[in-house]
Structures are given as structure tokens and as C-alpha cells.
Amino acid sequence: MAMRLLFNILAISGAAMFAGVMLAIGVILGAYWKSLPPQGFLDWFSQNNHFVAQVIPFVVAPALIGLAGSLYISWGDTTGRTLWLVASACIIAVLAVTFAYHLPSNAQFAAKAVPLDQVSGKLDSWLLLHSLRIVLALVASILGIVAIAR
Template sequence: MARLFFNIVAISGSAAFAGVMLAIGIILGAYWKSLSPQAFLDWFAQNNHFVAQAIPFVVVPALIGLAGSLYLGWNDAGRTLWLAASACLIAVLIVTFAYHLPSNAQFAAKTVPLDQVSGKLDTWLWLHSLRIILAFAAAILGIVAIAR
């Protein structure tokens, strides 16, 4: 029963994380691209905290679910898939901590020169797309792991 719980939390948490990031990318990304560089920095400085507050609600369950699924399924055939799912989420966190969080801080502090905002936002969105793909991959790998 505990194993099923962790499997469900791992899959739904990873999928929810991907979904939240997809919404950010599609809804906010398109909006941000429509703004002038100064308007984008102003918006980000005012509203970034709303986006940041949503992420822990999906990241924490995904991490707990993956850790529990990996631990409880260590001796099973699905171990490699749970390891791969965990690697996907770890990769998301690495990109987040290495690029997105520092960039978000720069956007919020308005320290990005106006002539560099568009390029930096394009890079932000491209790497954000990578994070979405990796989070969805984690969920899919979890589904395959329990289907074995």
C-alpha cells in the first residue's frame, strides 16, 4: 500500500510540476514576450513571487514520491525506470538552480540591461521548455515503471 501511494505521488507530482511549468511557459511566456523590456522587468519585479509560491506545492510531492518509489522498488525490475525518472527531476532542479533562479533574481531586481532582456528571456523560455519535457518524462517513466 505504501509503495502504491509513493508511485501515485511520484507520477502525479511530476505531471503536476510539468503542468504548472507548461502553464507558466504558454500563458506567462507569451505575455512576457508581448511586453517591452522595461514593462517585462516591471511586471516581473511586482509578480514573480506569485509564480515562485506555486512551485513547491508540486515539486515537494514529486520528490517525496520519487524517493519513496525508488526506495520501495529498489529490488524490482522498475528500479532503472525510477532512477531515470529521478534523474529527470534532478536535471530539472539543476537547471532551475543554475539558471532560472539567478535569472529570476536579476529580472526581479531589474539588473538586466534593457537591450539584453529579450535575449535573456528567450534563453529562459528555451530552458524552461527543457524543464517541462524532463518533468513530463519523469511522469511517463513512472507510469512505465509501475506497468511492468
């Protein structure tokens, strides 16, 4: 029972923290980035991106550990397993979008490799896909709550 509780707490709070960190990035930093001229944004990003990147492992690790443990412990319960599988799929989708789009885009922004006339459009795309990541992490957290509350 104690391990189940620990894994459930890690899964739910980790996914919720991940959603919260991404929400702060999107709302606070996203609005700030959009207020900057393209060169100013690239300059800011090249100097500060590492600060944003440093926080992510602190929320992803608990989410992944908690989801894996919760899924394992709930494997014999069809409904629980399904809820934890979908919650896990949400976080895996967040990571897939992150690795496929956001990390390469971040590297381009940090290297100032995006032409100035394309910065605004690329940032808009970045923020749109970032919104998807926020929703997916939030859904993962909600599904975890549903899994333990039923």
C-alpha cells in the same frame, strides 16, 4: 502495497503537476512576457515573480517524496529501479537547471538588473531552458507510469 501505491501516485502526479505548472508558465506567462516591452516585462516580473515562485513547492515536494519512496520500494527490482532512477534523474536535472539558471535569472529580472537591450535575448534563453524543464518533468511522469504498468 499501500505505501507503494502512495509513493507511486505522489511521484507520477507530482512530476505531472510540475510539468503542467511549468507548461502554464511557459505558454501563458511566456507569451505575455514576450508581448511586453523590456521595461514592462521587468516591471511585471519585479512585482509578480513571487506569485509564480510560491506554487512550485506544492508540486516539487510530492514529486520528490514519491520518487524517493518509489525508488526505495522498487530497489530490488532491476527494471523498476532503473525506471525510477531515470525518472528521479529527470527531476534532479530540472532542479539543477532551475537552481543554476532560472533562479539567478529570476533574481536579475526581479531586481531589474538586466540591461533593457538584453532583456529579450535573456527571456528567449529563459524560455528555451524552461522548455527543457517541461520535457524532463513530463518524461519523469511517463517513466513512472511505465514503471508501474509493466
